[in-house]
Amino acid sequence: xxxxxxxxxxxxxxxxxxxxxxxxxxxxxxxxxxxxxxxxxxxxxxxxxxxxxxxxxxxxxxxxxxxxxxxxxxxxxxxxxxxxxxxxxxxxxxxxxxxxxxxxxxxxxxxxxxxxxxxxxxxxxxxxxxxxxxxxxxxxxxxxxxxxxxxxxxxxxxxxxxxxxxxxxxxxxxxxxxxxxxxxxxxxxxxxxxxxxxxxxxxxxxxxxxxxxxxxxxxxxxxxxxxxxxxxxx
Amino acid sequence: xxxxxxxxxxxxxxxxxxxxxxxxxxxxxxxxxxxxxxxxxxxxxxxxxxxxxxxxxxxxxxxxxxxxxxxxxxxxxxxxxxxx
Numbered sequence: 001x002x003x004x005x006x007x008x009x010x011x012x013x014x015x016x017x018x019x020x021x022x023x024x025x026x027x028x029x030x031x032x033x034x035x036x037x038x039x040x041x042x043x044x045x046x047x048x049x050x051x052x053x054x055x056x057x058x059x060x061x062x063x064x065x066x067x068x069x070x071x072x073x074x075x076x077x078x079x080x081x082x083x084x085x086x087x088x089x090x091x092x093x094x095x096x097x098x099x100x101x102x103x104x105x106x107x108x109x110x111x112x113x114x115x116x117x118x119x120x121x122x123x124x125x126x127x128x129x130x131x132x133x134x135x136x137x138x139x140x141x142x143x144x145x146x147x148x149x150x151x152x153x154x155x156x157x158x159x160x161x162x163x164x165x166x167x168x169x170x171x172x173x174x175x176x177x178x179x180x181x182x183x184x185x186x187x188x189x190x191x192x193x194x195x196x197x198x199x200x201x202x203x204x205x206x207x208x209x210x211x212x213x214x215x216x217x218x219x220x221x222x223x224x225x226x227x228x229x230x231x232x233x234x
Numbered sequence: 235x236x237x238x239x240x241x242x243x244x245x246x247x248x249x250x251x252x253x254x255x256x257x258x259x260x261x262x263x264x265x266x267x268x269x270x271x272x273x274x275x276x277x278x279x280x281x282x283x284x285x286x287x288x289x290x291x292x293x294x295x296x297x298x299x300x301x302x303x304x305x306x307x308x309x310x311x312x313x314x315x316x317x318x
Contacts, residue, residue, distance in 0.1 A: 058300070058301070059303055062300060062303070063300075066300070095303070101305065102303050102305045102306045104244075104248070104249075104306060105251060105252065106251070107249070107251050108251070109251050109252065109255065149248060149305070149306055150305070151305065154305075179249065179251075
C-alpha cells in the first residue's frame with residue numbers, strides 16, 4: 001500500500017499524517033508537494049492533511065483546489081484510488097468538487113480545539129470496515145470552519161460516515177460542536193473512495209498521545225487492502 | 235484600467251453566524267427594527283481589459299471559478315468604473 005501525503009503551503013498536519021502512515025503503520029509513504037504531479041496509479045492512498053492551505057484566504061481550501069497536484073488527485077480518485085481529506089483536506093475536497101457541500105464558519109464563530117465523540121454511521125466503506133456500525137470514537141478536532149452544509153438533494157444519507165454525538169452515541173444538537181447539518185463530521189463520495197472528515201484521526205494513533213481511536217480508520221484501510229489483494233484481481 | 239467591486243453574500247437559507255451576532259448587537263444598542271443582518275465580502279479588483287462588457291464577463295468568470303462558492307454564496311458586480 002503506497003501512500004502520499006500532499007503538502008500545501010500552510011499544511012501543518014502533513015508530518016503527523018506522514019509519521020502515522022510511515023512509522024506507526026510501516027506503510028510505504030511519501031510527501032508530494034503541491035506543485036508536483038503524479039500518475040494516477042502511483043499511490044493507493046492519498047492524504048490531504050490538515051492545516052491552513054494558502055492561509056485559508058478567501059475561503060478554506062478555495063485556493064489549494066487549483067494547485068497542480070489536485071489534477072493528479074482528481075485523476076487518481078477517478079481511477080478508484082483512495083483519498084482521505086482531514087480537516088483542511090476535507091475543505092479542499094469540497095471546494096474541488098470531489099465531495100459535495102461546503103464547510104462554513106463554526107456556528108459559535110470560535111476556533112474549536114478539543115476532543116469530540118463521533119458515531120460511525122456507515123461502516124460499509126474501506127475507511128470504516130473494521131469498525132462497528134454505531135461505534136463511538138473519541139477524536140480531536142481543531143477548526144474554525146467546520147460547519148458542514150449541503151443542499152438536501154446533493155447528499156445521500158449513506159454518504160454520511162461520521163456524525164458528532166455524545167459519549168453514548170446519541171446524535172444531539174448539544175454534541176454538535178460547529179453546527180454541521182445533521183451533525184455531519186465526515187462524508188464519503190458515492191463511489192466510496194474519497195472520504196472527508198473534520199476530526200483528526202492522525203493525532204490519536206499512539207498510546208503516548210493518550211488516545212488511539214484514530215488507529216481504527218487506518219487499520220480499516222489496511223484490512224481492506226489486504227482483503228482486496230487476496231480476493232480481487234487487479 | 236477598470237475598478238470593479240464585487241459583493242459576495244451568504245445565500246438565503248444558509249445560517250450566517252456573523253450576521254446573526256451583529257443583528258443581536260444592534261438590537262442591544264436599541265435598533266429595534268433590524269430583522270436580519272448578513273455579512274459577506276466586498277472584493278475590489280483593479281484590472282486591465284478591452285471594455286466594460288469584457289470586464290463584466292471576466293469578473294463573472296472569476297466569481298464562478300474562485301471568488302464565490304456557488305453552494306453557499308451569491309455574488310453581484312456592484313459597480314464597474316473606468317479609472318486613469
